[in-house]
Amino acid sequence: MGIIFLDEIDKIAGREGKSGADVSREGVQRDLLPIVEGATVNTKIGPVKTDHILFIAAGAFHMTKPSDLIPELQGRFPIRVELEKLSREDFEKILTAPRSSLTRQYEALLLTDGIQLEFSSDGIREIARIAYDMNEKHENIGARRLNTILERLLEEVSFEGPDLTQKKVKIDGKYVTDRLQDVIQNKDLSQYIL
Known part of the structure; x- marks a missing residue:
C-alpha cells in the first residue's frame, strides 16, 4: 500500500491540432497506463505491485485540458478538483x-x-x-x-x-x-x- 503523486501531468497531455511532440506525449501516457491500472513493476529493490497504490495526479493545465489526456488515462483519474488561484x-x-x-x-x-x-x-x-x-x-x-x-x-x-x-x-x-x-x-x- 502507498500513495504516488504525479505532479505536472499536464506536461504529457497532447495539444489539440498539434503533432510531432504529441506522439511522444501519448507514448508516455500509454507507458504510464499499466502502472496506474495495477501492474508489477521491477525496481532496484525488487518487484513492486501497484494494485494497492493510490495514484494522485496534478497539473496546471494552462495550455492543455484534462480531456487532452488519452481517454484510458482519464478514466484512471475519475475525481477532478479545480483549485482556486492564489490571492x-x-x-x-x-x-x-x-x-x-x-x-x-x-x-x-x-x-x-x-x-x-x-x-x-x-x-x-x-x-x-x-x-x-x-x-x-x-x-x-x-x-x-x-x-x-x-x-x-x-x-x-x-x-x-x-x-x-x-x-x-x-x-x-x-x-x-x-x-x-x-x-x-x-x-x-x-x-x-x-
Whole structure:
C-alpha cells in the first residue's frame, strides 16, 4: 500500500491540432497506463505491485485540458478538483507562515555572509502584490513566481553581501518598489520574470 503523486501531468497531455511532440506525449501516457491500472513493476529493490497504490495526479493545465489526456488515462483519474488561484493574502502566508519559508531561507543564506535581512510587513505585502499582479497580467505560475521575484529583489545584496558596509538590510515596501520598479513598469522585462 502507498500513495504516488504525479505532479505536472499536464506536461504529457497532447495539444489539440498539434503533432510531432504529441506522439511522444501519448507514448508516455500509454507507458504510464499499466502502472496506474495495477501492474508489477521491477525496481532496484525488487518487484513492486501497484494494485494497492493510490495514484494522485496534478497539473496546471494552462495550455492543455484534462480531456487532452488519452481517454484510458482519464478514466484512471475519475475525481477532478479545480483549485482556486492564489490571492495576495495567500502569497503573504507563503512568504511568512512556513517554518522554512522563502524569506527565512534568504535570511539564513545571507546571514552566512554576515548580512542580517529583516522583512517588514509592508515589504511582504508589496512582494505579494507584485507576485499576484504578475500572475494576473502574464502566465499564472502560482507561488513559483515568488522565488524569482525574491531572487531579483535580493540579487544586489546576494552578490555584494560580503563587501557591503551596511550589514543590516531592511526589506520594506519602498525597498521592494525601488528594486523592482523596472519589472513593475516595463512589460517587456516583466514577461520574462518567472
